[in-house]
Amino acid sequence: MISREIGGLEQVVNIEKLDNGLTVYLVPFKNRKNYYIEYVTKFGASIHKFKSVENDRVITVPYGIAHFLEHKMFEQESGEDPFQFFSKYGSDANASTGYKTTSYTVEGTNHIEENLDYLLTYVNSPYFTEENVEKEKNIIIEEINMYNDEPEGKLYRESSKAIFKNHPMRVDIGGTEKSVRTITSNDLYSCYNTFYQPSNMMLFIGGDFDSEKVMSVIKKNQALMSHQYNHKIMVKKVNEPKDVNIKFKELNIEGMIIPKFIFTIKLSLKNIPVKQRYRYALAITLLYSILYGSSSSFREEVLNLGIMSFFATSKVIVDDFLLIEFIAESRNPKALIDKIVEYFKNKEITEIDVERHKKSYIASQVLNSDQVVPTVSNLVDNVIDYGDIIYDKLDIVRSITLKDVLSVKDTIDIENSSIVIAYPKE
Amino acid sequence: MEYIKKEFGSYNLHMVNTDRFKTINVEVIFRNKIKKEEITITNFLASILAYTTKNYPVKNALALKLQDLYSARLFPSCYRIGKYYNVDFNLSILDEKYSEEGMFEESLELLRNVIFDPNVDHDEFDHTSFHVIQNEEKAQIERIKEDARKYSIIRMLQTLGKNLEFSYSEYGYMEDLDKITPANLYEFYKNFIHNSSIDIFVIGNIDFNKTEKLIREKFKFRVFKKNKDSIILDNIVPRKKPQIVFEEDNTSQAKLSIGCIIDHMTKFEREYVLNIYNLILGATADSKFFKNIREKYSICYYVSSIGNKLDNLFIITSGINKKNFDMMMTLIKKEMQDMDNGFFSEEDVENAKKYYLSILEEAIDKPGQIISSYYAMSLWGVDPLEKRKEEILKVTKDDIIKLSKKINIDTVFLLGGDKN
Numbered sequence: 001m002i003s004r005e006i007g008g009l010e011q012v013v014n015i016e017k018l019d020n021g022l023t024v025y026l027v028p029f030k031n032r033k034n035y036y037i038e039y040v041t042k043f044g045a046s047i048h049k050f051k052s053v054e055n056d057r058v059i060t061v062p063y064g065i066a067h068f069l070e071h072k073m074f075e076q077e078s079g080e081d082p083f084q085f086f087s088k089y090g091s092d093a094n095a096s097t098g099y100k101t102t103s104y105t106v107e108g109t110n111h112i113e114e115n116l117d118y119l120l121t122y123v124n125s126p127y128f129t130e131e132n133v134e135k136e137k138n139i140i141i142e143e144i145n146m147y148n149d150e151p152e153g154k155l156y157r158e159s160s161k162a163i164f165k166n167h168p169m170r171v172d173i174g175g176t177e178k179s180v181r182t183i184t185s186n187d188l189y190s191c192y193n194t195f196y197q198p199s200n201m202m203l204f205i206g207g208d209f210d211s212e213k214v215m216s217v218i219k220k221n222q223a224l225m226s227h228q229y230n231h232k233i234m235v236k237k238v239n240e241p242k243d244v245n246i247k248f249k250e251l252n253i254e255g256m257i258i259p260k261f262i263f264t265i266k267l268s269l270k271n272i273p274v275k276q277r278y279r280y281a282l283a284i285t286l287l288y289s290i291l292y293g294s295s296s297s298f299r300e301e302v303l304n305l306g307i308m309s310f311f312a313t314s315k316v317i318v319d320d321f322l323l324i325e326f327i328a329e330s331r332n333p334k335a336l337i338d339k340i341v342e343y344f345k346n347k348e349i350t351e352i353d354v355e356r357h358k359k360s361y362i363a364s365q366v367l368n369s370d371q372v373v374p375t376v377s378n379l380v381d382n383v384i385d386y387g388d389i390i391y392d393k394l395d396i397v398r399s400i401t402l403k404d405v406l407s408v409k410d411t412i413d414i415e416n417s418s419i420v421i422a423y424p425k426e
Numbered sequence: 427m428e429y430i431k432k433e434f435g436s437y438n439l440h441m442v443n444t445d446r447f448k449t450i451n452v453e454v455i456f457r458n459k460i461k462k463e464e465i466t467i468t469n470f471l472a473s474i475l476a477y478t479t480k481n482y483p484v485k486n487a488l489a490l491k492l493q494d495l496y497s498a499r500l501f502p503s504c505y506r507i508g509k510y511y512n513v514d515f516n517l518s519i520l521d522e523k524y525s526e527e528g529m530f531e532e533s534l535e536l537l538r539n540v541i542f543d544p545n546v547d548h549d550e551f552d553h554t555s556f557h558v559i560q561n562e563e564k565a566q567i568e569r570i571k572e573d574a575r576k577y578s579i580i581r582m583l584q585t586l587g588k589n590l591e592f593s594y595s596e597y598g599y600m601e602d603l604d605k606i607t608p609a610n611l612y613e614f615y616k617n618f619i620h621n622s623s624i625d626i627f628v629i630g631n632i633d634f635n636k637t638e639k640l641i642r643e644k645f646k647f648r649v650f651k652k653n654k655d656s657i658i659l660d661n662i663v664p665r666k667k668p669q670i671v672f673e674e675d676n677t678s679q680a681k682l683s684i685g686c687i688i689d690h691m692t693k694f695e696r697e698y699v700l701n702i703y704n705l706i707l708g709a710t711a712d713s714k715f716f717k718n719i720r721e722k723y724s725i726c727y728y729v730s731s732i733g734n735k736l737d738n739l740f741i742i743t744s745g746i747n748k749k750n751f752d753m754m755m756t757l758i759k760k761e762m763q764d765m766d767n768g769f770f771s772e773e774d775v776e777n778a779k780k781y782y783l784s785i786l787e788e789a790i791d792k793p794g795q796i797i798s799s800y801y802a803m804s805l806w807g808v809d810p811l812e813k814r815k816e817e818i819l820k821v822t823k824d825d826i827i828k829l830s831k832k833i834n835i836d837t838v839f840l841l842g843g844d845k846n
Contacts (some may be wrong), residue, residue: 002626002788030731031445031446032446032791033787033788033790033791034787034788034791061637081712081717081721083710083711083712083716084712084717084777086712087710087711087780087781088777088779088780089780090712090779090780090782090783090784090785091781091784093711094711108784109783109784109787110784110790118724136724137723137724137725138724138725139720139724139726140725140727141729142679142725142727142745142746142747145678145679145745145747146679146727146728146745148678148679149574149677149679149842150574151572151574152572157467188596227825254677255571255572255574255675255676255677256572256674257568257569257571257572258568258569258572259564260657293489294484294489294492295489295490295492295493296486297486299485299486299489300484300485300486303485303558303561304554304557304558305559306558306561309561309562309565309566310565327564327567356490356493356494357493359493359494359496360493360496360497363496363497363520363524363525364497366448366520367448367449367497367499367518367520368525369448370447370448370449371791371792372791406835
């Protein structure tokens with residue numbers, strides 16, 4: 001086991017790679033009653049074509065399968081309900097599917113060893129039958145219907161289709177009613193056997209616990225340790241152009257009361273080595289918080305003009321792309337979009353801005369490191385997005401200069417963006 | 427963890443000393459009897475106070491100041507608690523160990539500015555700030571309809587008890603918003619600052635004497651009135667036969683909201699039995715609703731319940747296909763009937779208790795929850811955390827059956843699901 005510290009946050013991470021390929025990250029906390037376990041596979045909704053380890057053939061699976069698989073992991077051959085097991089100790093179990101990962105989590109205050117053992121057992125014991133797969137379809141379709149009815153959900157979907165031409169992010173994580181109807185238990189096993197191998201998974205445990213005991217539970221878990229095979233995973237890369245699919249689109253959405261839009265800039269990361277991506281992404285975060293954050297003159301101006309009632313910026317990394325998103329609510333969307341572009345093109349950025357936002361960024365990192373769940377989630381994201389935990393992240397922040405921010409700004413082509421505006425339906 | 431409460435006449439100061447966090451959290455809570463027509467103006471006031479102040483007269487200035495205080499977070503929140511409407515100003519800052527000396531005092535000074543030095547000129551709030559907040563409040567009121575699940579609950583509560591406190595919308599009302607002016611908002615502020623019941627909480631690695639001195643220096647409230655009324659709503663007379671209301675909406679999934687009245691709970695039932703009842707029936711993925719309705723019949727993605735102990739209400743929500751409405755009602759009623767009849771095991775009771783104990787244990791991991799817990803103790807006599815852990819164990823199956831018989835469906839509201 002190797003032990004590393006995240007500089008400046010007084011946070012240690014202990015890492016061990018097991019013989020069967022699983023990587024375990026222990027994140028010890030003092031002074032916390034709760035613990036949080038996240039068992040993650042690098043399999044999410046954006047994988048759709050891959051070489052199945054069952055027969056070495058490239059197969060295409062229906063959209064929404066990662067999410068369907070997540071639902072079905074809770075089905076056990078013994079008939080035991082995992083939720084019931086975890087609730088015995090008053091703990092909270094959950095699971096979630098994203099585009100890049102699927103996670104199985106447990107949060108509790110006691111019996112960490114029993115819960116961990118059970119989590120490893122149930123996620124390593126698939127039991128899919130034609131019958132139990134059929135039964136799940138209606139539940140999932142109700143879930144899809146729920147999201148389909150949400151006006152903002154529709155806007156997101158349209159926006160993804162405008163950004164991407166071929167990427168599976170064009171389709172919702174849950175898939176469509178049609179794709180879900182076609183899923184079979186064989187499809188589920190192909191995905192499971194390929195992507196739920198220990199070497200494609202990670203186990204994170206945060207909280208105040210006895211590391212030795214926890215490691216011994218992991219190493220003694222039969223279901224996990226007998227899961228030995230170590231096939232190379234081959235995912236068919238989607239050929240996604242660097243340009244956005246549609247630059248501008250307006251539509252009317254039922255149930256929407258105030259117009260909203262998503263403005264996304266699409267950046268290719270192809271020329272940036274994975275190791276440098278954290279620094280690059282960080283400079284982008286500083287850039288948009290300087291230009292559009294709560295203390296920016298942009299905010300002040302658009303609020304005073306009365307053309308904004310909600311505004312948020314975020315960045316998403318997916319495969320070799322980084323998306324900068326502006327999500328806003330406005331009674332005059334076009335005027336607000338013009339302002340976003342105007343500030344990007346004309347607003348001067350100073351040394352003082354950069355230093356102030358660096359200090360504030362560091363402070364927010366310390367704030368976020370005070371709780372178990374956000375700390376662990378952040379580490380998971382690091383590993384997924386940048387291939388490893390960023391141990392020197394505070395030093396990286398400190399090292400960024402005005403020049404760095406400006407040169408990163410130069411790499412951004414604001415014209416390579418998609419704008420989708422949604423108006424109420426009459 | 428050490429707690430002390432000091433009563434200063436105009437307000438109560440609560441201090442919690444603990445080294446569990448990297449932050450210091452301060453909450454100033456203003457409490458007033460809820461009046462429907464004052465919700466909108468109260469929300470407006472809270473937002474404008476935190477938007478600009480006399481010394482930080484433009485939004486930028488205040489936001490930059492917060493950034494310079496090492497990303498201090500300062501935000502208002504408004505919410506109903508039983509018969510009262512509260513405004514909290516929440517301040518969260520880094521412990522000086524992670525920032526620099528003097529930051530705590532400077533942050534408190536900023537909070538003082540927000541509360542005592544509003545951006546007012548000639549007895550009127552600053553017009554620029556006023557229009558910004560007006561836009562935001564308007565959007566907030568209009569936006570509720572975009573969230574069908576929330577909207578369906580609000581409509582159900584309005585149908586259940588039109589003039590009762592729980593039917594009021596915490597987002598405010600358009601007709602009240604139209605009446606607010608920079609001048610009458612200032613009048614309202616003066617009254618608010620002098621007539622609210624006030625509690626101040628400070629939690630973190632703090633020195634009690636120093637903190638008390640700082641707070642007394644900065645927060646010179648002169649409150650004339652005391653709110654002594656009970657927090658808990660009066661008991662409602664249940665309808666003889668439940669009312670069922672459908673409202674059309676062009677959505678694929680219908681949002682079902684069911685309001686049940688709980689008839690005359692005892693204190694023990696309110697604080698303990700209700701939690702256990704709710705956990706067994708519908709609060710978790712191990713509940714009867716989840717296992718027996720979602721998993722067995724596959725007719726919904728979610729069906730869950732929540733107990734509103736201060737309102738004497740029990741609420742059930744689900745998203746269904748409209749054609750399954752009758753079936754869903756039958757299934758829900760059967761589960762509730764089973765609770766009445768004691769068709770649940772001792773193991774269910776034990777698991778629910780463990781779950782609740784785990785929630786109590788975790789409460790001390792978050793500063794906000796520690797504050798809520800002491801606030802509830804001080805306000806309506808909730809037992810201290812340690813005592814709650816003992817009391818919850820005393821809940822028996824018979825207690826749950828007895829409470830179950832007091833819970834009856836009053837109003838069923840189904841919104842939308844009309845898209846074929």
